[in-house]
Amino acid sequence: MRLSVDPNRVLSDLRELARFGPYKTGVHRPTFSDEDVAARRWFAGKLSEAGLDSSIDGIGNVYGLCPGPGPKILTGSHLESQNHAGWLDGALGMVFALEAARAIGRGVDVAAWCDEEGHFGSFIGSRSFTGLLEEAEIDRLANRYDGTPLRDALARAGLAGVARRQVEPGRYRGFVEAHIEQGANLEQSGLKIGVVTAIVAIWQYRVSATGEQNHAGTTSMARRRDAGLALVRLLGEIDRRFPDLAGPASVWTTGRITLEPGAPSIIPGKASMLFQFRDANPAVLDRLDAELRRLVAEASAHGPCPMEIEVLGQSRPALMDEGLQSLIAAAAERLRPGCSVRMPSGAGHDAQYLARVMPAAMMFVPSIGGISHHWSENTADEDIVLGAEVYCHAVAAALEAA
Amino acid sequence: MRLSVDPNRVLSDLRELARFGPYKTGVHRPTFSDEDVAARRWFAGKLSEAGLDSSIDGIGNVYGLCPGPGPKILTGSHLESQNHAGWLDGALGMVFALEAARAIGRGVDVAAWCDEEGHFGSFIGSRSFTGLLEEAEIDRLANRYDGTPLRDALARAGLAGVARRQVEPGRYRGFVEAHIEQGANLEQSGLKIGVVTAIVAIWQYRVSATGEQNHAGTTSMARRRDAGLALVRLLGEIDRRFPDLAGPASVWTTGRITLEPGAPSIIPGKASMLFQFRDANPAVLDRLDAELRRLVAEASAHGPCPMEIEVLGQSRPALMDEGLQSLIAAAAERLRPGCSVRMPSGAGHDAQYLARVMPAAMMFVPSIGGISHHWSENTADEDIVLGAEVYCHAVAAALEAA
Numbered sequence: 001m002r003l004s005v006d007p008n009r010v011l012s013d014l015r016e017l018a019r020f021g022p023y024k025t026g027v028h029r030p031t032f033s034d035e036d037v038a039a040r041r042w043f044a045g046k047l048s049e050a051g052l053d054s055s056i057d058g059i060g061n062v063y064g065l066c067p068g069p070g071p072k073i074l075t076g077s078h079l080e081s082q083n084h085a086g087w088l089d090g091a092l093g094m095v096f097a098l099e100a101a102r103a104i105g106r107g108v109d110v111a112a113w114c115d116e117e118g119h120f121g122s123f124i125g126s127r128s129f130t131g132l133l134e135e136a137e138i139d140r141l142a143n144r145y146d147g148t149p150l151r152d153a154l155a156r157a158g159l160a161g162v163a164r165r166q167v168e169p170g171r172y173r174g175f176v177e178a179h180i181e182q183g184a185n186l187e188q189s190g191l192k193i194g195v196v197t198a199i200v201a202i203w204q205y206r207v208s209a210t211g212e213q214n215h216a217g218t219t220s221m222a223r224r225r226d227a228g229l230a231l232v233r234l235l236g237e238i239d240r241r242f243p244d245l246a247g248p249a250s251v252w253t254t255g256r257i258t259l260e261p262g263a264p265s266i267i268p269g270k271a272s273m274l275f276q277f278r279d280a281n282p283a284v285l286d287r288l289d290a291e292l293r294r295l296v297a298e299a300s301a302h303g304p305c306p307m308e309i310e311v312l313g314q315s316r317p318a319l320m321d322e323g324l325q326s327l328i329a330a331a332a333e334r335l336r337p338g339c340s341v342r343m344p345s346g347a348g349h350d351a352q353y354l355a356r357v358m359p360a361a362m363m364f365v366p367s368i369g370g371i372s373h374h375w376s377e378n379t380a381d382e383d384i385v386l387g388a389e390v391y392c393h394a395v396a397a398a399l400e401a402a
Numbered sequence: 403m404r405l406s407v408d409p410n411r412v413l414s415d416l417r418e419l420a421r422f423g424p425y426k427t428g429v430h431r432p433t434f435s436d437e438d439v440a441a442r443r444w445f446a447g448k449l450s451e452a453g454l455d456s457s458i459d460g461i462g463n464v465y466g467l468c469p470g471p472g473p474k475i476l477t478g479s480h481l482e483s484q485n486h487a488g489w490l491d492g493a494l495g496m497v498f499a500l501e502a503a504r505a506i507g508r509g510v511d512v513a514a515w516c517d518e519e520g521h522f523g524s525f526i527g528s529r530s531f532t533g534l535l536e537e538a539e540i541d542r543l544a545n546r547y548d549g550t551p552l553r554d555a556l557a558r559a560g561l562a563g564v565a566r567r568q569v570e571p572g573r574y575r576g577f578v579e580a581h582i583e584q585g586a587n588l589e590q591s592g593l594k595i596g597v598v599t600a601i602v603a604i605w606q607y608r609v610s611a612t613g614e615q616n617h618a619g620t621t622s623m624a625r626r627r628d629a630g631l632a633l634v635r636l637l638g639e640i641d642r643r644f645p646d647l648a649g650p651a652s653v654w655t656t657g658r659i660t661l662e663p664g665a666p667s668i669i670p671g672k673a674s675m676l677f678q679f680r681d682a683n684p685a686v687l688d689r690l691d692a693e694l695r696r697l698v699a700e701a702s703a704h705g706p707c708p709m710e711i712e713v714l715g716q717s718r719p720a721l722m723d724e725g726l727q728s729l730i731a732a733a734a735e736r737l738r739p740g741c742s743v744r745m746p747s748g749a750g751h752d753a754q755y756l757a758r759v760m761p762a763a764m765m766f767v768p769s770i771g772g773i774s775h776h777w778s779e780n781t782a783d784e785d786i787v788l789g790a791e792v793y794c795h796a797v798a799a800a801l802e803a804a
Contacts, residue, residue, distance in 0.1 A: 183620035200619065204666055215774050216655040217602065217680050217748035218585035221648075223772065228656055229641065236638040239631065243623075253618040254630055255666040257659045264606060264657040264676040264714075266775065274666040278619050312666075346619035370625065372617050373668065 003103045005392045007385040013046065013095045014384070017079075018087040026375030027087050030145075031080040031119040032060065032153040039079050040112065040157075043094065047110055050102045058162035059128040059138070060114030060154065064098075066107055073398050074109045074175040074358070075100050078116035078125070078350065083145070086377025088180045088384075090116060092365065096178040096388050100395045107399045109172070113350040119143055120150045126350035128164050130357045167357050174324050174359040174398055177351045178391045180379055184370025185343060192383055193332040193340035193390050194364030198280035198319045199352040200249075200344055203289060204312040205275045207234065207296055211305040213261065213269025228259040228268035230305035235273070237295045242277075245291050247284040249344055252277035271305075280317040280344040289314075318352035324361030324398060331393035336386060363391055405505045407794045409787040415448070415497045416786070419481075420489040428489050428777030432547075433482040433521040434462065434555040441481050442514065442559075445496060449512055452504045460564035461530040461540070462516030462556065466500075468509055475800050476511045476577040476760070477502050480518035480527070480752065485547070488779025490582050490786075492518060494767065498580040498790050502797040509801045511574070515752040521545055522552045528752035530566050532759045569759050576726050576761040576800055579753045580793045582781055586772025587745055594785055595734040595742035595792050596766030600682035600721045601754040602651075602746050605691060606714040607677045609636065609698055611707040615663065615671025630661040630670035632707035637675070639697045644679075647693050649686040651746055654679035673707075682719040682746040691716075720754035726763030726800060733795035738788060765793055 020042065021027045021035030029035045040062050047054035047064030054064045062079065066072060077093025094112055101108040114125030121141045127133040141150040154160055181187075181194055211227030235254060242252055254275050259268035277288050293309060300307040325342065332340035345362060354360040365387035368378045379387075422444065423429045423437030431438045442464050449456035449466030456466045464481065468474060479495025496514055503510040516527030523543045529535040543552040556562055583589075583596055613629030637656060644654055656677050661670035679690050695711060702709040727744065734742035747764060756762040767789035770780045781789075 181620065182617050183622065184625055185622070202619070202667075213776070214772070215584050215749060216657065216678065217604070217653065217750065218583065218774065219653065219748075219772060220585065220587070220651070221645075221653055223586055226655070228659065229637075232634055232637045232656070233641065235631075235634045239635065239638075246623075249622070251619065251621065251623055253628070253667070253669055254634070254661070255618065255668055255670065256661055256664040257630065259656070259658055262658045264678055265604075265655070266657055267655055268657065276618065276666055346621075347617060348619065370616070370621060372620065374615065 003392050003396055005099060005103045005389050007388065010095055010099050010388045011381060011384065013098065014091060017091050017095065021081070023084050024375040026085055026377060027081045028084045029081040030083060031115040031117065032157050036080045037157045043079060043112060046098055050098060052101060052110060056159065058154070058159055058164040059125055059133070060157065060159060061125045061129060061165065062112040063165060064101060064110040066101070066109050070107055071173050071399060072107050072109050072171050073395050074111060074172045075395055076111035076113065077177050077179060079112045080115060080117050080119065082117050082373045084375055085373050086375060088377060088379055089372055092180055092384065093178040096391045099388055100392045103392045104396050104399065108395060116350050119145070120153065123350060123353055126353040129167055130353045131166055132353065172358045174321060174361065175351060175354040176324060176395050176398065177349060177362045178387060179349060179362060179364055180372060180377070181364040181367045182347050182372035183367065186364065186366035187368065187370065189341065191339055191341050192336060192366060192386050194343045195325050195328045195340055196320050196345045196362035196364065197325065197342050198317050198344050199349055200278040200280045200346055201285055201315045201317040202276055202278050202348060203285055203314045205292065206272055206310045206312055207275055207307060208270065208272040209305040209307045211267070211269050214267045216265040216267050219267055224267055225304040226267050227271035227305050230299060230307065231257065231271040231273055234295060234299045234307070238292070241291055241295065242288065245287050247279050247281050250277060250279045250284055250288065251346060252288070278346055282317065318355045320355065320361045321359035324359055327397040327401065328361060328363050328390065328394040331397060332390045335389050335393065363387070363394065405794050405798055407501060407505045407791050409790065412497055412501050412790045413783060413786065415500065416493060419493050419497065423483070425486050426777040428487055428779060429483045430486045431483040432485060433517040433519065434559050438482045439559045445481060445514060448500055452500060454503060454512060458561065460556070460561055460566040461527055461535070462559065462561060463527045463531060463567065464514040465567060466503060466512040468503070468511050472509055473575050473801060474509050474511050474573050475797050476513060476574045477797060478513035478515065479579050479581060481514045482517060482519050482521065484519050484775045486777055487775050488777060490779060490781055491774055494582055494786065495580040498793045501790055502794045505794045506798050506801065510797060518752050521547070522555065525752060525755055528755040531569055532755045533568055534755065574760045576723060576763065577753060577756040578726060578763050578765070578797050578800065579751060580765045580767070580789060581751060582774060582779070583766040583769045584749055584774035585769065588766065588768035589770065589772065591743065593741055593743050594738060594768060594788055596745045597727050597730045597742055598722050598747045598764035598766060599727065599744050600719050600746050601751055602680040602682045602748055603687055603717045603719040604678055604680050604750060605687055605716045607694065608674055608712045608714055609633070609677055609709060610672065610674040611709045613669070613671050613707040616669045618667040618669050621669055626669055627706040628669050629673035629707050632701060632709065633659065633673040633675055636697060636701045636709070640694065643693055643697065644690065647689050649681050649683050652679060652681045652686055652690065653748060654690070680748055684719065720757040722757065722763045723761035725803070726761055729799040729803065730763060730765050730792065730796040733799060734792045737791050737795065765796065
């Protein structure tokens with residue numbers, strides 16, 4: 001199969017998209033900001049130019065639907081960015097999807113899932129499409145930075161009262177999303193294409209210790225119940241124990257530690273931390289969960305500060321479709337032999353929700369220095385172009401297989 | 403010597419003072435709040451009633467000066483409270499000083515040092531009196547909670563343009579301050595009077611680690627430079643090493659830990675902590691300082707996150723006058739044999755600045771449960787009364803010795 005993938009068109013579309021909310025060498029395009037809404041309209045226009053029926057639905061998803069009968073493959077990613085972040089995260093997958101629609105010319109639907117970056121909620125666009133977002137949740141959600149209700153943001157974008165599109169049963173043979181890796185595995189191994197095997201589960205916790213707030217000068221070390229120290233000791237145990245129990249791709253992170261009241265001369269009476277781990281293997285997730293609970297219980301029993309553990313979220317790993325994985329790997333092998341590797345995705349993506357309603361797959365291109373969620377995020381032009389070729393050929397192959 | 407110390411007068415004055423800014427069983431009387439200014443005026447009135455020349459100077463210090471010739475002992479503490487804190491911290495020392503002036507009838511000057519609790523600065527009242535506060539610092543200071551410039555607060559209290567009183571050379575034979583212990587040493591040993599040997603030095607630091615902010619899902623454990631984890635490991639080393647190097651009364655505290663950006667799914671790129679230790683022994687202070695620097699340097703060299711240590715303050719221990727200590731101990735022994743013990747003060751007090759310009763001493767009464775800087779702070783009435791008796795006899799003895 002010969003496809004008319006146009007490298008210059010891909011790169012120039014990406015650069016044009018990066019002009020919506022430019023920030024240093026990246027973009028600042030939060031969901032439903034003026035720049036984001038303008039980018040959605042611009043992208044809808046590009047979809048129309050490509051011959052698709054374009055629309056923006058009541059949750060902000062942008063669609064380009066291929067008219068006519070026959071099997072369809074759904075493609076896409078997201079348009080908004082993290083705050084002050086990179087120009088390719090999401091945008092790359094959107095332009096690849098657009099190019100696939102143009103290059104293949106039939107059977108390719110395109111979707112930009114709204115707010116993958118979570119300014120208002122958690123994957124509201126793809127969850128809306130897959131029937132997992134209730135109106136009541138939309139009523140409740142607000143911008144996590146400035147508190148703007150999601151309803152107000154939707155109204156401001158002209159989307160109040162607009163229907164939300166849901167997946168049309170039987171229309172799709174699968175969903176394929178391209179994305180930057182956001183890690184350094186491809187770069188470090190000199191490879192160009194990551195074929196995603198699964199999107200990891202994220203298990204998130206808040207662990208809190210309760211001590212006794214007291215004067216840091218007059219309270220002897222023996223008498224103290226220092227909640228901050230209790231938490232530091234727990235973290236030391238996690239640091240010692242987790243490597244033995246983790247899988248080869250497991251990651252665990254303490255993103256925040258809060259000591260109360262947080263004053264230099266006051267022994268913390270309360271301390272809490274946000275802790276998470278990720279893996280694609282349910283057995284590993286269960287093992288890490290059990291060990292965390294054991295360490296917290298042990299620290300709590302040992303004293304002097306009782307501890308509590310609260311589950312903030314326990315998602316499930318999303319397995320990518322084996323058939324689609326093979327088609328991506330085969331396209332990569334044909335275009336650049338030996339350039340691809342199978343790997344899990346450590347980050348969450350809309351594909352994890354699409355995988356609940358249809359075969360889904362993801363493909364990664366290298367991130368320079370593994371950097372993401374930062375304005376300096378980048379990918380070499382030649383890697384972008386190779387990625388677009390592989391993506392379009394994989395989507396075309398999926399359509400043929402269908 | 404028989405002194406007419408009046409227990410009921412002491413207790414009723416304390417209870418009346420607690421009506422300025424009542425909060426639960428304690429008080430909320432921040433420096434230059436309406437309640438604090440009213441308390442200063444009320445106290446000045448009590449000093450006048452006691453036959454002293456009362457005034458409030460340009461930094462907010464309240465003075466009651468004994469007219470006439472002869473040796474003088476300076477007494478006092480502070481009137482303002484920490485936010486939502488106890489009714490005795492500062493107030494006890496003020497009412498004891500007032501009672502000493504009344505009971506002894508001659509030679510006792512009383513001073514309430516403004517803002518010992520540090521709402522605007524660090525010991526501005528006693529530093530002003532001892533010549534250690536420049537006008538430029540007053541220009542610069544502002545309320546740490548609401549940002550009100552100190553100049554504005556002084557003007558609002560009617561003190562703009564009022565002269566600041568400084569110590570009159572040769573007037574005083576010494577300064578004696580009574581205070582609640584704020585710790586539990588007296589209570590746990592069943593003793594009633596703490597004779598303070600020294601006010602400890604506080605050495606304060608900010609330690610920062612610089613890592614690489616990155617995605618908590620896509621960055622493998624091996625590739626991470628997690629600034630938060632680096633700090634947690636350093637704190638583990640401090641926790642292991644300090645007990646061997648510390649003196650018996652040393653205390654060390656991490657009051658705040660900040661991870662940046664502090665999000666659940668982002669590996670902290672920066673982490674910092676406020677760390678302090680206290681001791682009255684310069685050799686111990688030097689040893690802990692050296693060990694802290696060694697551990698930071700080691701962690702920094704070991705990697706992967708370089709660390710910096712910044713000194714925020716290194717005060718010096720203030721030794722209390724031996725002669726005055728003996729007079730307090732003797733008064734305690736006479737009134738209640740075996741009730742006193744010598745001990746360092748782990749908290750800072752105005753006496754540490756007075757000690758620079760005259761012999762200074764401090765006396766503690768027990769704190770129930772060792773609680774302070776909390777509205778539930780308290781001392782048994784009988785302990786307050788015994789403390790007032792010991793205090794007045796010690797001040798009288800100091801006057802006689804003079």
